[in-house]
Amino acid sequence: MATLSLAFLQSPAFASGLVKQGIDSTDYMITLANYDRGFYTPQVLHIKPSGGKPIEKPYSQLLHLRAEISEFSSRAWLGIDTTGGKKDTTWGKSQDLTEDALNVLQQTFDNIRANKGFVIVRICYDPWYNGRSNVTPEHKWVLRHVEQLAPVLSKNTDVIVALEMGMHGAYGEMHSDTSITYDRVAEATNLMLRSTPPELKILTRTGNYSAKVLGFDNWGVDFHIDGEKFAEIAKAKGDTMYRVGMFNDGYLGTQYDYGTWGADCKTSICREEGVAWLEKYGINTPYGGEALTTANGYQVINTPEFLAYEGFRTHTSYLNIQWNNNLINSWKKTLFKQKDFDYDPAHVDSLTGFKYINDHLGYRFVLRESWLSDTVGSDHMLHAKFRVQNVGFGNLTWMAPVKLAILEDLEGSDLDMCPDMDYVDLPDVDFRDVHSRTISVAGGDTVMTFDGNNEIEVSVKLGKLRYRNYQVYLKVGDIQFANDKPSGKGTCGQEQPAAYLGKFYFNENVQSIAPRIRRSSVQKTETPYVLRTRNHVIIRNGERSYKPNGSKQ
Structure with missing residues (x-):
């Protein structure tokens, strides 16, 4: 008997494999406090040679900082005499930015950081914008x-969402100034690109300006992402192609976005060519601006339903909450008319167009499925596979730290004290690659070829395990998931914001079973099977039918 027992102990016992977890995979349609995307509030900062006063209380946690350095331009008039000679017209003076001026800008960034906010930055010479x-x-x-x-x-890329490269013209929008040329805008922008780290995304006012920055001279002919000249420039520019984008302060006002896109595609970048560029190269670059009302005689495209199509192609991530206020108010009064996964007017009577747009600007992560090791054994190896759907218009634009929070499972206890918690870093998981849906346009067909479901597999070695039962949470920076926050599960909430992945048991007398995972951390994009007929698509999550303009039939 002793010999048999010894032989049995030498053969390790194995834990069971991955077990599907009982999570709530519903998008609860709450507006999330992820302030690196969404509706921004503008705020002007007037910078003087003596410094001036920094912004101490940002108007919102997503701020559009309109810093102006007019006092450093001899062409900017700060005050004009309207009294017939009783007062002097005052002008700025072209000179170096002073240390005091730069300190005011730095202090403003520090205050935004202290407010746990983010900022879109524009700097120009237009007095008080x-x-x-x-x-x-x-x-x-x-x-x-x-x-x-x-x-x-460069010092503040942790809070800067993007730099809207102003520096030229009224409002910093590269117009209304006779000194502006494409060459000058390109030289200044390329200097900023060379002088700042790749984490800083830089946006110009139009596709034409961005094309010039990237090295295109005849953009009406050459700025086509499938063309030979485009491929040649893209190869030479490398990662810079994904760093340069544009902001759009004429957004959706006309089919040309008030001159943002050209009407003559031989001499300018037209809407479809520009959208195709943003779709491919702006995949992790912020895009947005100010949505406007429609001018008389132009096509109406400033509807939530149009954004529910084109917004996914341009990865639209931010808009001005104040302008155009008439359009914003109309969105708030208009019900959203089509189904988009959990956002279904048939189930939510009060689903407005504004609510839909607000919740879908940028990324929106929903944990749809989770599989964990049923038991972690003496090797302390935890294996997990989970599916995250990005239902937002865009994608994460910065590298967020990803980790697992491992908590002692106190569910069902009186919770006299908070559970012990450890973190395990997942350095190989990049949530910038948790992409939103892909919509393809070919002739008259509009097809969803990817539904935003991304599968991630990890195998990690845990530290010291002192208890029998554990809970697991997924943390991506301080990003909130759209799933309901777990309640009554025996935690104090110290792991939040996070997504609940499920539970495992620890048994030091067994050895963990490793599923067939290709490496310690695997991230893949699940492209669903597509059955395509004209204006019709069948994807893994069901059937979707679209008109050529992107609206649901």
Whole structure:
């Protein structure tokens, strides 16, 4: 008997494999506090040679910082005499940015950080952003100021969502200034690109300006993502192609976005060519601006239903909550008319167009499925596989740290004390690759070829395990998932924001079973099978039918 027992002990016992967890996979349709995307609030910062006053209380946690350095431009008039000679018209002075001026900008970023916020930055010479023309200083001063601003911007990429490359024209929108040329905008933007780290995404006002920055001269002919010239430039530019984007302050006002896109595709970038570029190369680059009302005689496209199509192609991630206020108010009064996964008007009577847009700007992660090791054995290896659907218009634009929170399972106890918790880093998992849906356009067909479901597999070695039962949570920075926060599960909430993955048991007398995972951490995009006929698509999660303009039939 003793010999048999010894032989039995030498053969390790094995735990059972992955077990599907009983999680709630519903998108609860709450507006999430992920402030690196969504509706922003604008706030002006007037910077003086003496510094001035920094923004101490940001208007919102997603701020559009409109910093203006008009006092550093001899062409910017700060005050004009309207009294017939009793007062002097005052002008700025082209000079180096002072240390005090740069410190005010830095202190503003520090205050935004302390407010747990994010910021979209634009810097220009238009006094108080009043729309004054011909305020840009001589080009040499623009370049000098770019050199001086770059170190401050580089230091604060943790809170900067994107830099809208103003520096030229009224409102910093690269118009209403006779000194503006494509060459000058490109030189200044490329200097900023070279002087700042790749984490800083830089946006120009139109596709034409971005094309010039990237090295296109004849963009009406060459700016086609499938063309030979485009492929040649993309190869030469490398990752910079994915760093340069655009902001759109004429968004959806007309089919041309008030001149953002060209009407003559031989000399300018038209909407479809621009959208195709943003779709491919802006996949992790912020895109947005100001949505406008429609001018008389133009096609109406500023509807939630149109955004529910094109927004996914452009990865739209931010909009101004204040402008155009008439359009924003109309969205708030209009019910959303089509089904988009959990956002279903048939089940939610009060689902407005504004609610749909607000919740879908940028990324929106929903944990749809989770599988965990039933038992972790003496090797302390935990194996997991989970499916996250990104239902937002866009994708994460920065590298967020990903980790598992491992908690002692106290569910059912009186919870006299908070459970012990350990973290396990997942450095190989990049949530920028948890992509939203893909919509393809070919002739008259509009087809969803990917539904935003992304599968991730991990195998991690846990530290010391002291208890029998554990809970597992997925943390992606401080990003909130759209699933309902777990309640009554025996935690104090210290692991939040996080998504509940499920439970495992620890038994030091067994050895964990490793599923067939290709490496320690695997992330893959699940592209569903597509059965395509004209204006019709069948995908894994069900049947979707679209008209050529993207609206649901």
